[in-house]
Protein backbone atom coordinates (compact mmCIF):
# COMPACT_ATOMS: atom_id res chain seq x y z
CA UNK A 343 0.00 0.00 0.00
CA UNK A 344 1.07 3.59 -0.60
CA UNK A 345 1.69 5.50 2.63
CA UNK A 346 -1.45 7.11 4.01
CA UNK A 347 -2.20 10.80 3.65
CA UNK A 348 -1.02 11.82 7.11
CA UNK A 349 2.44 13.22 6.66
CA UNK A 350 4.09 11.38 9.49
CA UNK A 351 2.91 7.95 8.49
CA UNK A 352 3.61 8.65 4.86
CA UNK A 353 7.15 9.66 5.59
CA UNK A 354 7.62 6.68 7.83
CA UNK A 355 6.38 4.27 5.21
CA UNK A 356 8.45 5.91 2.51
CA UNK A 357 11.53 5.53 4.64
CA UNK A 358 10.65 1.93 5.27
CA UNK A 359 10.62 1.29 1.57
CA UNK A 360 13.89 3.11 1.08
CA UNK A 361 15.97 1.54 3.83
CA UNK A 362 14.14 -1.70 4.10
CA UNK A 363 14.93 -2.45 7.73
CA UNK A 364 12.65 -2.53 10.71
CA UNK A 365 14.96 -0.55 12.98
CA UNK A 366 15.84 2.15 10.54
CA UNK A 367 12.13 2.41 9.71
CA UNK A 368 11.20 2.99 13.32
CA UNK A 369 13.98 5.54 13.81
CA UNK A 370 13.03 7.43 10.70
CA UNK A 371 9.38 7.35 11.69
CA UNK A 372 10.37 9.02 14.90
CA UNK A 373 12.41 11.62 13.06
CA UNK A 374 9.51 12.24 10.72
CA UNK A 375 7.09 12.83 13.57
CA UNK A 376 9.55 15.12 15.34
CA UNK A 377 10.22 16.97 12.11
CA UNK A 378 6.53 17.52 11.48
CA UNK A 379 5.91 18.75 15.00
CA UNK A 380 8.96 21.03 14.88
CA UNK A 381 7.98 22.46 11.49
CA UNK A 382 4.45 23.18 12.62
CA UNK A 383 5.75 24.98 15.69
CA UNK A 384 8.18 26.99 13.64
CA UNK A 385 5.34 28.02 11.41
CA UNK A 386 3.36 29.03 14.44
CA UNK A 387 6.23 31.20 15.69
CA UNK A 388 6.62 32.76 12.22
CA UNK A 389 10.22 31.57 12.25
CA UNK A 390 9.73 29.51 9.17
CA UNK A 391 10.46 32.54 6.99
CA UNK A 392 13.92 32.62 8.50
CA UNK A 393 14.33 28.90 7.95
CA UNK A 394 12.98 29.11 4.44
CA UNK A 395 15.61 31.64 3.51
CA UNK A 396 18.59 30.16 5.23
CA UNK A 397 18.13 26.44 5.53
CA UNK A 398 15.25 25.93 3.09
CA UNK A 399 17.37 24.11 0.51
CA UNK A 400 18.74 21.64 3.02
CA UNK A 401 15.35 21.21 4.60
CA UNK A 402 13.82 20.34 1.23
CA UNK A 403 16.50 17.73 0.60
CA UNK A 404 15.91 16.28 3.99
CA UNK A 405 12.17 16.24 3.45
CA UNK A 406 12.64 14.50 0.09
CA UNK A 407 14.62 11.79 1.84
CA UNK A 408 11.84 11.27 4.29
CA UNK A 409 9.01 11.66 1.83
CA UNK A 410 9.98 10.88 -1.74
CA UNK A 411 6.41 11.32 -2.98
CA UNK A 412 5.22 14.34 -4.91
CA UNK A 413 1.54 14.98 -5.33
CA UNK A 414 -0.92 16.61 -7.69
CA UNK A 415 -4.23 17.70 -6.23
CA UNK A 416 -7.31 17.82 -8.41
CA UNK A 417 -9.79 19.93 -6.46
CA UNK A 418 -13.55 19.76 -6.93
CA UNK A 419 -13.76 23.49 -7.56
CA UNK A 420 -10.87 25.21 -9.27
CA UNK A 421 -9.88 28.85 -9.15
CA UNK A 422 -11.79 29.55 -12.36
CA UNK A 423 -15.14 29.67 -10.65
CA UNK A 424 -17.03 28.28 -7.72
CA UNK A 425 -20.28 27.83 -9.50
CA UNK A 426 -19.37 24.76 -11.46
CA UNK A 427 -17.33 21.69 -10.70
CA UNK A 428 -13.89 21.62 -12.26
CA UNK A 429 -13.85 19.54 -15.43
CA UNK A 430 -10.61 17.84 -14.46
CA UNK A 431 -12.22 16.68 -11.21
CA UNK A 432 -15.16 15.15 -13.05
CA UNK A 433 -12.83 13.45 -15.50
CA UNK A 434 -10.58 12.01 -12.80
CA UNK A 435 -13.63 10.80 -10.93
CA UNK A 436 -15.02 9.07 -14.01
CA UNK A 437 -11.64 7.58 -14.89
CA UNK A 438 -11.02 6.20 -11.42
CA UNK A 439 -14.55 4.85 -11.22
CA UNK A 440 -13.83 2.60 -14.15
CA UNK A 441 -10.10 1.98 -13.91
CA UNK A 442 -9.55 1.30 -10.27
CA UNK A 443 -12.72 0.36 -8.45
CA UNK A 444 -11.61 -3.29 -8.49
CA UNK A 445 -8.96 -2.36 -5.93
CA UNK A 446 -11.00 -0.01 -3.76
CA UNK A 447 -12.61 -1.58 -0.73
CA UNK A 448 -15.29 0.99 -0.06
CA UNK A 449 -17.30 2.44 -2.89
CA UNK A 450 -20.31 4.61 -3.45
CA UNK A 451 -22.83 3.91 -6.20
CA UNK A 452 -24.90 6.10 -8.50
CA UNK A 453 -27.46 5.12 -11.13
CA UNK A 454 -26.14 4.71 -14.67
CA UNK A 455 -27.64 5.25 -18.12
CA UNK A 456 -28.55 1.60 -18.27
CA UNK A 457 -31.21 1.12 -15.60
CA UNK A 458 -29.66 -2.10 -14.25
CA UNK A 459 -26.13 -0.78 -13.86
CA UNK A 460 -24.44 1.30 -11.18
CA UNK A 461 -21.56 3.71 -11.57
CA UNK A 462 -19.10 3.24 -8.71
CA UNK A 463 -16.72 5.78 -7.22
CA UNK A 464 -14.40 6.00 -4.23
CA UNK A 465 -15.64 7.04 -0.81
CA UNK A 466 -13.93 9.61 1.36
CA UNK A 467 -10.51 8.46 2.57
CA UNK A 468 -10.20 5.61 0.08
CA UNK A 469 -6.95 4.99 -1.83
CA UNK A 470 -6.28 3.03 -4.99
CA UNK A 471 -3.29 2.23 -7.17
CA UNK A 472 -3.04 2.68 -10.93
CA UNK A 473 -0.35 1.70 -13.42
CA UNK A 474 1.24 3.48 -16.36
CA UNK A 475 2.32 0.86 -18.86
CA UNK A 476 5.81 1.08 -20.42
CA UNK A 477 4.42 1.59 -23.93
CA UNK A 478 2.30 4.50 -22.71
CA UNK A 479 5.14 6.30 -20.98
CA UNK A 480 7.62 5.72 -23.79
CA UNK A 481 10.46 5.52 -21.32
CA UNK A 482 11.74 3.72 -18.25
CA UNK A 483 8.95 5.19 -16.16
CA UNK A 484 6.54 2.73 -17.71
CA UNK A 485 5.02 0.11 -15.49
CA UNK A 486 5.07 2.54 -12.62
CA UNK A 487 2.45 2.40 -9.93
CA UNK A 488 0.78 5.66 -8.90
CA UNK A 489 -1.50 6.18 -5.98
CA UNK A 490 -4.76 8.08 -5.90
CA UNK A 491 -6.40 9.23 -2.70
CA UNK A 492 -9.86 10.74 -2.40
CA UNK A 493 -10.42 13.03 0.53
CA UNK A 494 -11.44 16.44 1.75
CA UNK A 495 -9.54 19.16 3.59
CA UNK A 496 -9.40 18.95 7.38
CA UNK A 497 -11.93 21.28 9.05
CA UNK A 498 -10.85 24.91 8.93
CA UNK A 499 -8.27 24.40 6.17
CA UNK A 500 -10.47 24.45 3.12
CA UNK A 501 -8.77 27.51 1.67
CA UNK A 502 -5.30 26.14 2.20
CA UNK A 503 -3.49 25.55 -1.07
CA UNK A 504 -2.19 22.24 0.26
CA UNK A 505 -5.74 20.91 0.01
CA UNK A 506 -6.45 22.37 -3.38
CA UNK A 507 -8.01 25.54 -1.93
CA UNK A 508 -7.60 28.88 -3.65
CA UNK A 509 -7.56 31.18 -0.72
CA UNK A 510 -10.80 33.05 -1.51
CA UNK A 511 -14.12 33.09 0.27
CA UNK A 512 -17.09 30.91 -0.49
CA UNK A 513 -19.93 29.52 1.54
CA UNK A 514 -19.99 25.86 0.59
CA UNK A 515 -16.30 25.30 0.80
CA UNK A 516 -16.38 22.90 3.76
CA UNK A 517 -17.59 20.09 1.62
CA UNK A 518 -15.24 20.42 -1.32
CA UNK A 519 -13.36 17.24 -2.03
CA UNK A 520 -10.25 16.49 -3.98
CA UNK A 521 -8.43 13.65 -5.67
CA UNK A 522 -4.70 13.55 -5.03
CA UNK A 523 -2.15 11.68 -7.09
CA UNK A 524 1.11 10.58 -5.45
CA UNK A 525 4.22 9.78 -7.49
CA UNK A 526 7.98 9.82 -7.24
CA UNK A 527 10.02 12.76 -8.46
CA UNK A 528 11.68 10.74 -11.20
CA UNK A 529 8.26 10.05 -12.73
CA UNK A 530 7.31 13.70 -12.85
CA UNK A 531 7.52 14.00 -16.65
CA UNK A 532 5.72 10.75 -17.25
CA UNK A 533 2.92 11.85 -14.94
CA UNK A 534 2.49 15.28 -16.47
CA UNK A 535 3.00 14.37 -20.11
CA UNK A 536 1.60 10.87 -20.38
CA UNK A 537 -0.35 9.72 -17.37
CA UNK A 538 -2.54 12.72 -16.49
CA UNK A 539 -3.50 13.48 -20.12
CA UNK A 540 -4.46 9.82 -20.48
CA UNK A 541 -6.55 9.97 -17.29
CA UNK A 542 -8.44 13.02 -18.55
CA UNK A 543 -8.99 11.55 -22.01
CA UNK A 544 -10.30 8.24 -20.72
CA UNK A 545 -12.32 10.03 -18.04
CA UNK A 546 -14.13 12.03 -20.71
CA UNK A 547 -14.89 8.86 -22.65
CA UNK A 548 -16.32 7.20 -19.53
CA UNK A 549 -18.46 10.27 -18.82
CA UNK A 550 -19.96 10.09 -22.30
CA UNK A 551 -20.70 6.38 -21.86
CA UNK A 552 -22.30 6.75 -18.44
CA UNK A 553 -24.08 9.97 -19.13
CA UNK A 554 -27.80 9.90 -18.40
CA UNK A 555 -29.36 12.71 -20.29
CA UNK A 556 -31.19 15.24 -18.19
CA UNK A 557 -34.20 17.43 -18.56
CA UNK A 558 -33.69 20.37 -16.22
CA UNK A 559 -35.97 23.18 -15.26
CA UNK A 560 -35.18 26.33 -13.30
CA UNK A 561 -36.53 25.36 -9.90
CA UNK A 562 -33.73 25.86 -7.44
CA UNK A 563 -32.88 22.91 -5.19
CA UNK A 564 -30.39 21.78 -2.62
CA UNK A 565 -28.87 18.55 -3.85
CA UNK A 566 -26.67 16.05 -2.15
CA UNK A 567 -23.62 15.18 -4.19
CA UNK A 568 -20.44 13.40 -3.21
CA UNK A 569 -19.17 16.89 -2.42
CA UNK A 570 -21.87 17.42 0.21
CA UNK A 571 -24.96 19.62 -0.03
CA UNK A 572 -24.99 21.92 -3.03
CA UNK A 573 -27.38 24.67 -4.02
CA UNK A 574 -28.32 24.45 -7.67
CA UNK A 575 -30.49 26.72 -9.78
CA UNK A 576 -31.78 23.71 -11.68
CA UNK A 577 -33.85 20.66 -10.88
CA UNK A 578 -33.48 17.73 -13.22
CA UNK A 579 -35.10 14.45 -14.13
CA UNK A 580 -33.87 11.84 -16.62
CA UNK A 581 -34.71 12.86 -20.19
CA UNK A 582 -36.53 9.98 -21.81
CA UNK A 583 -38.68 11.52 -24.54
CA UNK A 584 -39.37 9.00 -27.33
CA UNK A 585 -39.76 11.54 -30.17
CA UNK A 586 -37.13 11.25 -32.90
CA UNK A 587 -36.82 12.67 -36.39
CA UNK A 588 -37.93 9.25 -37.63
CA UNK A 589 -41.36 9.83 -36.04
CA UNK A 590 -41.67 13.56 -36.74
CA UNK A 591 -43.97 14.25 -39.67
CA UNK A 592 -42.45 16.73 -42.04
CA UNK A 593 -41.27 17.22 -45.55
CA UNK A 594 -38.27 14.86 -45.99
CA UNK A 595 -36.13 17.53 -47.65
CA UNK A 596 -36.76 19.96 -44.80
CA UNK A 597 -36.10 17.26 -42.26
CA UNK A 598 -32.78 16.46 -43.88
CA UNK A 599 -31.86 20.11 -43.92
CA UNK A 600 -32.46 20.43 -40.17
CA UNK A 601 -30.64 17.19 -39.37
CA UNK A 602 -27.66 18.27 -41.50
CA UNK A 603 -27.64 21.64 -39.79
CA UNK A 604 -27.55 19.98 -36.37
CA UNK A 605 -24.79 17.58 -37.41
CA UNK A 606 -22.71 20.42 -38.81
CA UNK A 607 -23.11 22.28 -35.55
CA UNK A 608 -22.18 19.28 -33.43
CA UNK A 609 -19.02 18.63 -35.42
CA UNK A 610 -18.18 22.29 -35.80
CA UNK A 611 -15.89 22.92 -32.83
CA UNK A 612 -12.88 23.78 -34.98
CA UNK A 613 -14.93 25.76 -37.45
CA UNK A 614 -16.41 27.99 -34.75
CA UNK A 615 -12.94 28.51 -33.25
CA UNK A 616 -11.59 29.37 -36.70
CA UNK A 617 -14.20 32.02 -37.41
CA UNK A 618 -13.99 33.38 -33.86
CA UNK A 619 -17.59 32.72 -32.91
CA UNK A 620 -18.96 31.19 -29.71
CA UNK A 621 -19.91 27.58 -30.35
CA UNK A 622 -23.65 27.99 -30.11
CA UNK A 623 -26.61 28.16 -32.45
CA UNK A 624 -30.05 29.66 -32.07
CA UNK A 625 -33.25 28.16 -33.46
CA UNK A 626 -36.61 29.84 -33.54
CA UNK A 627 -39.54 27.46 -33.91
CA UNK A 628 -42.77 29.24 -34.71
CA UNK A 629 -46.25 28.13 -35.65
CA UNK A 630 -49.71 27.41 -34.24
CA UNK A 631 -50.25 25.20 -31.18
CA UNK A 632 -50.00 21.47 -31.85
CA UNK A 633 -47.76 21.70 -34.89
CA UNK A 634 -44.84 19.89 -33.27
CA UNK A 635 -42.53 22.60 -31.88
CA UNK A 636 -41.96 20.83 -28.58
CA UNK A 637 -41.80 17.50 -30.41
CA UNK A 638 -39.09 18.96 -32.64
CA UNK A 639 -37.02 19.99 -29.60
CA UNK A 640 -37.22 16.45 -28.20
CA UNK A 641 -36.19 15.04 -31.59
CA UNK A 642 -33.25 17.46 -31.71
CA UNK A 643 -32.10 16.46 -28.21
CA UNK A 644 -32.35 12.77 -29.05
CA UNK A 645 -30.54 13.23 -32.33
CA UNK A 646 -27.67 15.19 -30.79
CA UNK A 647 -27.63 13.25 -27.52
CA UNK A 648 -27.76 16.55 -25.61
CA UNK A 649 -29.30 17.51 -22.27
CA UNK A 650 -32.28 19.87 -22.26
CA UNK A 651 -32.58 22.94 -20.02
CA UNK A 652 -36.13 24.23 -20.11
CA UNK A 653 -36.22 27.79 -18.78
CA UNK A 654 -39.51 29.03 -17.40
CA UNK A 655 -38.78 32.73 -17.86
CA UNK A 656 -41.64 33.95 -15.70
CA UNK A 657 -39.88 32.39 -12.70
CA UNK A 658 -36.61 34.20 -13.42
CA UNK A 659 -36.56 37.33 -11.34
CA UNK A 660 -33.70 39.29 -12.81
CA UNK A 661 -31.12 39.43 -15.57
CA UNK A 662 -28.53 38.38 -13.03
CA UNK A 663 -30.51 35.27 -12.21
CA UNK A 664 -30.82 34.47 -15.90
CA UNK A 665 -27.04 34.74 -16.27
CA UNK A 666 -26.53 32.47 -13.27
CA UNK A 667 -28.86 29.92 -14.79
CA UNK A 668 -26.89 30.03 -18.00
CA UNK A 669 -23.56 29.57 -16.24
CA UNK A 670 -24.86 26.49 -14.51
CA UNK A 671 -25.78 24.79 -17.77
CA UNK A 672 -23.33 22.24 -19.11
CA UNK A 673 -22.07 21.96 -22.65
CA UNK A 674 -23.79 19.55 -25.05
CA UNK A 675 -27.13 21.00 -24.15
CA UNK A 676 -30.22 22.59 -25.64
CA UNK A 677 -31.50 25.60 -23.73
CA UNK A 678 -35.19 26.07 -24.38
CA UNK A 679 -37.44 29.05 -23.77
CA UNK A 680 -40.97 28.11 -24.81
CA UNK A 681 -43.66 30.61 -25.72
CA UNK A 682 -41.23 33.50 -25.56
CA UNK A 683 -43.98 35.99 -26.46
CA UNK A 684 -46.01 34.98 -23.39
CA UNK A 685 -43.07 34.86 -21.02
CA UNK A 686 -41.88 38.40 -21.31
CA UNK A 687 -42.82 41.88 -22.31
CA UNK A 688 -40.60 41.65 -25.34
CA UNK A 689 -43.03 42.17 -28.11
CA UNK A 690 -42.47 44.36 -31.14
CA UNK A 691 -45.11 46.91 -30.19
CA UNK A 692 -43.29 47.74 -26.98
CA UNK A 693 -39.75 47.62 -28.25
CA UNK A 694 -38.81 51.10 -27.15
CA UNK A 695 -40.12 50.72 -23.67
CA UNK A 696 -38.52 47.35 -23.02
CA UNK A 697 -35.26 48.24 -24.66
CA UNK A 698 -34.99 51.29 -22.44
CA UNK A 699 -35.39 49.24 -19.29
CA UNK A 700 -31.97 47.79 -18.94
CA UNK A 701 -31.59 47.40 -15.20
CA UNK A 702 -32.85 44.74 -12.85
CA UNK A 703 -35.18 46.96 -10.86
CA UNK A 704 -38.51 45.42 -9.88
CA UNK A 705 -41.53 46.81 -11.66
CA UNK A 706 -43.25 49.59 -9.74
CA UNK A 707 -46.75 49.03 -8.40
CA UNK A 708 -49.47 50.81 -10.34
CA UNK A 709 -51.97 53.33 -8.90
CA UNK A 710 -53.98 50.70 -6.98
CA UNK A 711 -50.87 49.42 -5.30
CA UNK A 712 -51.04 46.22 -7.34
CA UNK A 713 -48.02 45.15 -9.21
CA UNK A 714 -48.27 46.27 -12.81
CA UNK A 715 -46.17 43.34 -13.98
CA UNK A 716 -46.15 40.21 -11.94
CA UNK A 717 -44.24 38.10 -14.41
CA UNK A 718 -40.51 38.38 -14.86
CA UNK A 719 -38.05 41.20 -14.32
CA UNK A 720 -35.87 39.92 -17.12
CA UNK A 721 -35.51 42.62 -19.73
CA UNK A 722 -35.01 42.47 -23.46
CA UNK A 723 -31.43 43.62 -23.13
CA UNK A 724 -30.87 40.99 -20.42
CA UNK A 725 -32.16 38.33 -22.73
CA UNK A 726 -30.10 39.56 -25.67
CA UNK A 727 -27.01 39.48 -23.48
CA UNK A 728 -27.93 35.99 -22.44
CA UNK A 729 -28.08 34.91 -26.05
CA UNK A 730 -25.08 36.60 -27.56
CA UNK A 731 -23.27 38.57 -24.87
CA UNK A 732 -19.92 37.71 -23.42
CA UNK A 733 -21.46 35.14 -21.11
CA UNK A 734 -22.81 33.09 -23.95
CA UNK A 735 -19.25 32.19 -24.86
CA UNK A 736 -18.61 30.26 -21.68
CA UNK A 737 -18.50 26.54 -22.25
CA UNK A 738 -19.64 26.32 -25.84
CA UNK A 739 -21.63 23.60 -27.61
CA UNK A 740 -25.02 24.93 -26.70
CA UNK A 741 -28.15 25.27 -28.78
CA UNK A 742 -30.73 27.85 -27.79
CA UNK A 743 -34.30 27.28 -28.93
CA UNK A 744 -37.15 29.75 -28.65
CA UNK A 745 -40.68 28.78 -29.52
CA UNK A 746 -43.61 31.06 -30.21
CA UNK A 747 -47.11 30.87 -31.61
CA UNK A 748 -46.92 34.50 -32.76
CA UNK A 749 -43.83 35.37 -34.73
CA UNK A 750 -45.08 38.86 -35.61
CA UNK A 751 -45.24 39.85 -31.96
CA UNK A 752 -41.53 39.32 -31.33
CA UNK A 753 -39.04 42.12 -31.29
CA UNK A 754 -36.91 41.96 -34.44
CA UNK A 755 -33.78 42.44 -32.32
CA UNK A 756 -34.48 39.18 -30.58
CA UNK A 757 -34.87 37.06 -33.65
CA UNK A 758 -32.38 38.56 -36.04
CA UNK A 759 -29.95 36.11 -37.62
CA UNK A 760 -26.88 35.65 -35.49
CA UNK A 761 -29.11 35.41 -32.44
CA UNK A 762 -31.71 33.08 -33.81
CA UNK A 763 -29.72 31.63 -36.68
CA UNK A 764 -32.40 29.37 -38.09
CA UNK A 765 -36.10 30.11 -38.25
CA UNK A 766 -38.29 27.05 -38.64
CA UNK A 767 -41.96 27.43 -39.32
CA UNK A 768 -44.06 24.57 -38.03
CA UNK A 769 -47.39 24.52 -39.72
CA UNK A 770 -50.64 22.71 -40.35
CA UNK A 771 -50.72 19.18 -41.64
CA UNK A 772 -50.88 18.72 -45.42
CA UNK A 773 -50.93 15.54 -47.53
CA UNK A 774 -47.24 14.51 -47.23
CA UNK A 775 -47.19 14.98 -43.46
CA UNK A 776 -50.50 13.09 -43.20
CA UNK A 777 -49.12 10.14 -45.18
CA UNK A 778 -46.12 10.04 -42.88
CA UNK A 779 -48.40 10.00 -39.82
CA UNK A 780 -50.59 7.27 -41.35
CA UNK A 781 -47.49 5.17 -41.85
CA UNK A 782 -46.25 5.81 -38.31
CA UNK A 783 -49.57 5.47 -36.48
CA UNK A 784 -51.37 2.84 -38.57
CA UNK A 785 -48.60 1.14 -40.53
CA UNK A 786 -50.36 1.78 -43.86
CA UNK A 787 -48.57 2.99 -46.98
CA UNK A 788 -51.66 3.23 -49.20
CA UNK A 789 -55.38 3.48 -48.69
CA UNK A 790 -58.38 4.46 -50.77
CA UNK A 791 -59.12 7.34 -48.35
CA UNK A 792 -55.67 8.92 -48.73
CA UNK A 793 -56.76 11.12 -51.66
CA UNK A 794 -59.90 12.27 -49.82
CA UNK A 795 -57.90 13.17 -46.72
CA UNK A 796 -55.22 14.90 -48.81
CA UNK A 797 -57.84 17.04 -50.58
CA UNK A 798 -59.58 17.97 -47.32
CA UNK A 799 -56.26 18.95 -45.72
CA UNK A 800 -55.75 21.44 -48.55
CA UNK A 801 -58.99 23.14 -47.58
CA UNK A 802 -58.93 22.80 -43.82
CA UNK A 803 -56.16 23.71 -41.41
CA UNK A 804 -55.67 20.82 -39.02
CA UNK A 805 -52.58 20.46 -36.85
CA UNK A 806 -50.42 17.32 -36.94
CA UNK A 807 -51.43 16.86 -33.28
CA UNK A 808 -55.15 16.66 -34.25
CA UNK A 809 -54.48 14.41 -37.24
CA UNK A 810 -52.35 12.14 -35.04
CA UNK A 811 -55.10 11.99 -32.42
CA UNK A 812 -57.68 10.94 -35.04
CA UNK A 813 -55.34 8.27 -36.33
CA UNK A 814 -54.78 6.77 -32.88
CA UNK A 815 -56.85 3.59 -32.35
CA UNK A 816 -59.26 4.10 -29.43
CA UNK A 817 -60.26 0.49 -28.87
CA UNK A 818 -59.17 -3.04 -29.78
CA UNK A 819 -61.75 -3.02 -32.61
CA UNK A 820 -60.24 0.03 -34.30
CA UNK A 821 -58.14 -0.58 -37.38
CA UNK A 822 -56.62 1.56 -40.14
CA UNK A 823 -59.91 1.74 -41.96
CA UNK A 824 -61.97 2.98 -39.01
CA UNK A 825 -59.28 5.47 -37.93
CA UNK A 826 -59.06 6.96 -41.41
CA UNK A 827 -62.84 7.25 -41.58
CA UNK A 828 -62.82 9.03 -38.26
CA UNK A 829 -60.24 11.46 -39.62
CA UNK A 830 -62.31 12.12 -42.74
CA UNK A 831 -65.37 12.82 -40.56
CA UNK A 832 -63.38 15.23 -38.39
CA UNK A 833 -62.03 17.04 -41.45
CA UNK A 834 -65.49 17.33 -42.99
CA UNK A 835 -66.85 18.78 -39.78
CA UNK A 836 -63.99 21.29 -39.64
CA UNK A 837 -64.72 22.23 -43.25
CA UNK A 838 -68.40 22.84 -42.46
CA UNK A 839 -67.49 24.89 -39.40
CA UNK A 840 -65.19 26.97 -41.54
CA UNK A 841 -67.91 27.53 -44.11
CA UNK A 842 -70.28 28.60 -41.34
CA UNK A 843 -67.71 31.05 -39.97
CA UNK A 844 -66.92 28.88 -36.96
CA UNK A 845 -63.40 28.05 -38.02
CA UNK A 846 -60.55 27.92 -35.57
CA UNK A 847 -59.18 31.25 -34.51
CA UNK A 848 -55.58 30.19 -34.56
CA UNK A 849 -52.94 32.03 -36.43
CA UNK A 850 -53.10 31.30 -40.14
CA UNK A 851 -49.85 29.90 -41.42
CA UNK A 852 -47.97 31.43 -44.27
CA UNK A 853 -48.53 29.57 -47.53
CA UNK A 854 -46.14 26.69 -47.64
CA UNK A 855 -45.19 23.61 -49.53
CA UNK A 856 -47.24 20.76 -48.21
CA UNK A 857 -45.17 19.64 -45.24
CA UNK A 858 -45.71 20.46 -41.60
CA UNK A 859 -42.52 22.45 -41.53
CA UNK A 860 -40.93 25.30 -43.44
CA UNK A 861 -37.34 26.19 -42.78
CA UNK A 862 -35.98 29.65 -43.34
CA UNK A 863 -32.45 29.76 -44.64
CA UNK A 864 -29.68 31.61 -42.85
Ligand SMILES: Nc1ncnc2c1ncn2[C@@H]1O[C@H](COP(=O)(O)OP(=O)(O)OP(=O)(O)O)[C@@H](O)[C@H]1O
Pocket residue numbers: 585589590591592629630631632633634635636637638747768806807808810858
Ligand atom coordinates in the same frame (compact mmCIF):
# COMPACT_ATOMS: atom_id res chain seq x y z
N1 LIG B 1 -45.12 17.11 -37.13
C1 LIG B 1 -45.47 16.22 -36.21
N2 LIG B 1 -45.10 14.92 -36.34
C2 LIG B 1 -45.45 14.02 -35.42
N3 LIG B 1 -46.16 14.29 -34.33
C3 LIG B 1 -46.54 15.55 -34.14
C4 LIG B 1 -46.21 16.58 -35.07
N4 LIG B 1 -46.70 17.73 -34.61
C5 LIG B 1 -47.33 17.44 -33.46
N5 LIG B 1 -47.22 16.15 -33.17
C6 LIG B 1 -47.75 15.49 -32.00
O1 LIG B 1 -48.75 16.32 -31.46
C7 LIG B 1 -48.61 16.53 -30.08
C8 LIG B 1 -48.46 18.00 -29.76
O2 LIG B 1 -47.30 18.52 -30.39
P1 LIG B 1 -46.36 19.60 -29.70
O3 LIG B 1 -46.54 19.61 -28.24
O4 LIG B 1 -45.00 19.38 -30.21
O5 LIG B 1 -46.96 20.94 -30.29
P2 LIG B 1 -46.44 22.43 -30.09
O6 LIG B 1 -46.25 22.99 -31.46
O7 LIG B 1 -45.31 22.43 -29.18
O8 LIG B 1 -47.69 23.11 -29.43
P3 LIG B 1 -47.72 24.39 -28.45
O9 LIG B 1 -47.50 25.61 -29.31
O10 LIG B 1 -49.10 24.37 -27.90
O11 LIG B 1 -46.67 24.18 -27.43
C9 LIG B 1 -47.40 15.72 -29.67
O12 LIG B 1 -47.83 14.54 -29.07
C10 LIG B 1 -46.66 15.43 -30.93
O13 LIG B 1 -46.05 14.17 -30.87
Ligand SMILES: [Mg+2]
Pocket residue numbers: 635636637680745
Ligand atom coordinates in the same frame (compact mmCIF):
# COMPACT_ATOMS: atom_id res chain seq x y z
MG1 LIG C 1 -45.01 23.16 -27.22
